[in-house]
Amino acid sequence: MDIHLPFIPDSFTSGSQSLIHPLAIGSLAVSNNVALAPMAGTSDTVYRAICREMGAGLVVTELVSARGICYDPDLKRSWRYLEITPEAERPVAIQLFGADPDDFYRAILRIHEHPVLRQCDLIDLNMGCPVAKVVRGGEGSALMKDPPLAGRIIEASIRALAEIAAAGADTGPFSGSGTASVTKPLTVKFRKGWDDQSVNAPEFARLCQEAGAAAVTIHARTRDQFYSGKADWSIIAAVKQAVTIPVYGNGDVVDAPSARRMLQETGVDGLMIGRAAQGNPWIFQEITAELANLPKNGPGPFLGKPTPQARAAMIVRHLHGLVARVGERTAVAEMRAQLAYYLRGTPQAAHWKNIAMRAKTVTEVEAFLADWLLEMQHLVEN
């Protein structure tokens, strides 16, 4: 798959007025500061490549269990979550979760023994997942309640990355990893805190920096909030003030105006976009163009809503990407959920989603899209 980046002229990305700019995350140069957030069930390798092509500067895998990797010698079970497509999606981060520093150490070594996975550009540590079965084991956002353990996990992970770099490019299990002698950066994603009584994101960010993280992402909600309520952007500003490493702000960026507001109100270095990017890869075109102050009517990227034809073509492309990866049956089942996102905000979306949910084959999805397009055309004409 071709990556048409950068579609924003350099004169825009480097201009002092532009809110879009490259980011240096440790040794890694990222072309712009708008990233796709990790999302289990959505941000797989197919969708990440699409979002990169649409302008996301960085993409992240969904969370993958560090212990799971340690107990999966051929990485067969973890592969669905770990898979990356280096030629189509770099720079890409692999996100790990767990609670035992040794698991992270071993998982990172294991990843870098693999000919494809070793080409990831970053390792990201999940310290923000709110899900009960994750926090029950002391993982995800539970680590915000145990900063010393979080620090040991970061240090163990960095030790693994340093050993990989020291192993060199010429020989040894890590040869060709592209990381020789330069330590691959490590990043951490966390929340505002566990609950309103224990907000500790700024201190936690400092701990990450002191333990060696090259950047952090702050999702501006507590664990108790899960995904509800408003994200508190003031905590993003506080985290930015607390550290000198780059900070990605996350939570409630839904379009170009909110992207601009988050950057201006918090002074944060970059943005990470989650739910608003589900079924809406165009959001990266919209936001990167707007932040670069590209003229609205000038030549360059598409700035409005996708046409029904563009939407249908993207769905077909996404579906075929999944089929090539996981086979028709699973691909169609997975695509049904994504289809609901793609149809969000279109006329009679609930009605059409119900019909889409019945599709079991690629042919049925394509027939559904043909009917849907006809109806959209009909609505436009009448």
Ligand SMILES: Cc1cc2nc3c(=O)[nH]c(=O)nc-3n(C[C@H](O)[C@H](O)[C@H](O)COP(=O)(O)O)c2cc1C
């Ligand atoms: C369905 C779903 C899955 C998610 N999976 C992950 C994950 O695997 N790792 C992670 O760090 N965050 C995960 N998140 C959190 C998002 O990365 C992001 O922090 C959150 O959605 C807030 O950003 P938003 O307001 O832009 O959606 C997930 C969120 C959703 C909605």
